[in-house]
Amino acid sequence: MRRRRFIGSAGAALGVAAMAQPAAAAVNSPADTTASQVPAPSADKPLAAGDWKALRQLFPLTPDYIHLATFLLASHPAPVAREIEKHRQGLDANPADYVHAHSLKMEMETADSAARYMGGKGANIALTDSTTMSLAMMFSGLQVGPGDEIVQTVHDHYSTDMSLAHKAARSGASIRQVALYDQPAEVSVEQCCTRLAAAITPRTRVVAVTWVHSSTGVKLPVRALAEVVSKANDGRAEQDRILFCVDGVHGFGIEDQDVTQLGCDFFAAGTHKWIFGPRGTGVLWGNDAAWSRSEPVIPGFGLSYGAWLGMLPVDKVPPGRHFTPGGFHSFEHRWALPAAFDLHLALGKANVQQRIHQLNTQTKEGLASMAHVTLHTPMSSALSSGLVCFDVDGRTPDAVVQALHAKGIIMSSTPYRQSHARFAPSLLNTEQEIDRALAEIRALA
Ligand SMILES: Cc1ncc(COP(=O)(O)O)c(C=O)c1O
Structure with missing residues (x-):
């Protein structure tokens, strides 16, 4: 009785029902009809590893600026935006059935996609919002x-x-x-x-x-x-x-x-920074020993809810699922995260690292050659990554940011008690853009 009541109500919304039902019943559920009515995302042209120009075209970033602070909050690349739209349409058309059919499956798929990118297993990865x-x-x-x-x-x-x-x-x-x-x-x-x-x-x-x-x-x-x-x-x-x-x-x-x-x-x-995932997404990986010495803060939904109802022992719930905060979320964003990990894997992790360090080195060498600039970031790629922090003689970091903004270059100052000006050359920049930004810093002498 208890189990049936759960499947018919809360369990349905939590997605545990889909796990507990025989596969055929789940496949024929109204929720799947809703899902199948949602147009599948159209395929991107396969992205050749190292084709940074093609990558840039996947982003709706305005061409009016050189973007040297994209790491703050991601602009959604096309494959991520399409996945968000797919899930948004499904949720808008029939929220109860869509969430029932997808929540547990998509949570596990999202955690597994994170594991394919970062290592380890999805069972050890909790999904968060930031x-x-x-x-x-x-x-x-x-x-x-x-x-x-x-x-x-x-x-x-x-x-x-x-x-x-x-x-x-x-x-x-x-x-x-x-x-x-x-x-x-x-x-x-x-x-x-x-x-x-x-x-x-x-x-x-x-x-x-x-x-x-x-x-x-x-x-x-x-x-x-x-x-x-x-x-x-x-x-x-x-x-x-x-x-x-x-x-x-x-x-x-x-x-x-x-x-x-x-x-x-x-x-x-x-x-939602360097990974280009949907805004409002994050991960927490822990090894088995670490999770076993931790206590959840926000109750998980899905399998943990099922454990509360007596459907399975709590020690059968993988830590990543148990520690993923429950309550409903902006699921269309969370479930689009695999598209961002897939994009990085298609680009190739080694290529990504090489490219960002290449642009970082160009930036640091340029700044180090200017007498009116103090470079704070180490020159070595072994001891730095992505962010390049510096000061310009006679100007506050915010004044540098404003001066460059007026020249069409978006950068940031570091939000710390001791603040510096900061460039974050990324996969979305070209060598020519870095040269233009350096020229504007040079002109501040
Ligand atoms: C080192 C570090 N940790 C945490 C954060 C907070 O990130 P989020 O906005 O994803 O919570 C930031 C923000 O840029 C950061 O620089």
């Missing part, structure tokens, strides 16, 4: 209390700082902040590792770092830092082991990296 939501879930779920210490860095974004501050206030754990470098342009692997090792104490239970600093453009040597954490974990009992948590949003969509091989326990990232 980097901030991923970070807040990651830190809020930690099992820490009075006497425990969280080590973070002074280079982290507001969203890490405040998520940790809120967690500390709730739990009684304390926070220790460490500077891994003083001069970003001179950062070294050894310096970062030495400083992190010195900050860890027997009370440390969590280490939080940011892969690429949006304040300086420094890319931390996360793999080497993971070794430091691993050494500190030697001989610790499982419950005392330090969890290594990474805000990976910058770097994700640039670096040719299986993030599950970075050596971290948790990896949080928005997918």
Whole structure:
């Protein structure tokens, strides 16, 4: 009775019913009729790996500007926009049946597509709405209390700082902040590792770092830092082991990296920046040990709801599904995320990394040659990625941003207490655009 009532009501809306029904019943459901009435997205011309001009044409970005801040919030490329439209039409035509037919299946497909791009398995990936939501879930779920210490860095974004501050206030754990470098342009692997090792104490239970600093453009040597954490974990009992948590949003969509091989326990990232995913999407990957030491903050829907109703034991719900915040979402955006991962895989992760670093190097070399400019981002591609931070003598970062905007170039200033001007040369730029932006900076002398 209980099961039938669930399938007929809440379960239908949560998509668990589709999982529980025999396949034939699910296929013949009215929801599938609705789905089949939605026109399939028309196929793109296959995108040749490395054809950056063709890639740029997939974006509706205005040609009136040179866009050097596209990483802030994605413009939707055509394949993503088409998937959004497909799901939007289905939801608008028949929301109850469409969500019933698609929610659990699409959540799993979306997590699996993330795994194909980032590594690991979809069962370990929770879907979120932003980097901030991923970070807040990651830190809020930690099992820490009075006497425990969280080590973070002074280079982290507001969203890490405040998520940790809120967690500390709730739990009684304390926070220790460490500077891994003083001069970003001179950062070294050894310096970062030495400083992190010195900050860890027997009370440390969590280490939080940011892969690429949006304040300086420094890319931390996360793999080497993971070794430091691993050494500190030697001989610790499982419950005392330090969890290594990474805000990976910058770097994700640039670096040719299986993030599950970075050596971290948790990896949080928005997918509406470098990945070109739908606005309002993100991921949180955790390894099995990390998830097992976490507590969900927002109840999951789908399988977790089914567990609550007694349809399956809660330990049979994969962590990625259990930790994906429930409630209904802007599903047309979330379910279009696979199109963005597929686009990156079609371009080739190695090609993407090579291209962005090529344009970054062109930018950094140009800026470094100007006497009135101080470049803060390291020249080395091993220690930087995507973001190029600098200052122009006699001008505030915002004044530089405004001066370039007046010349048709959109850039940003870093939203930190110590702010810098920032270029983010991406797959959507050409060498000629970088030269034009550099010429305008040169003209500010
Ligand atoms: C390092 C870092 N973390 C987190 C965020 C927040 O990202 P979101 O807008 O996806 O929450 C940003 C924003 O750019 C960032 O630079």
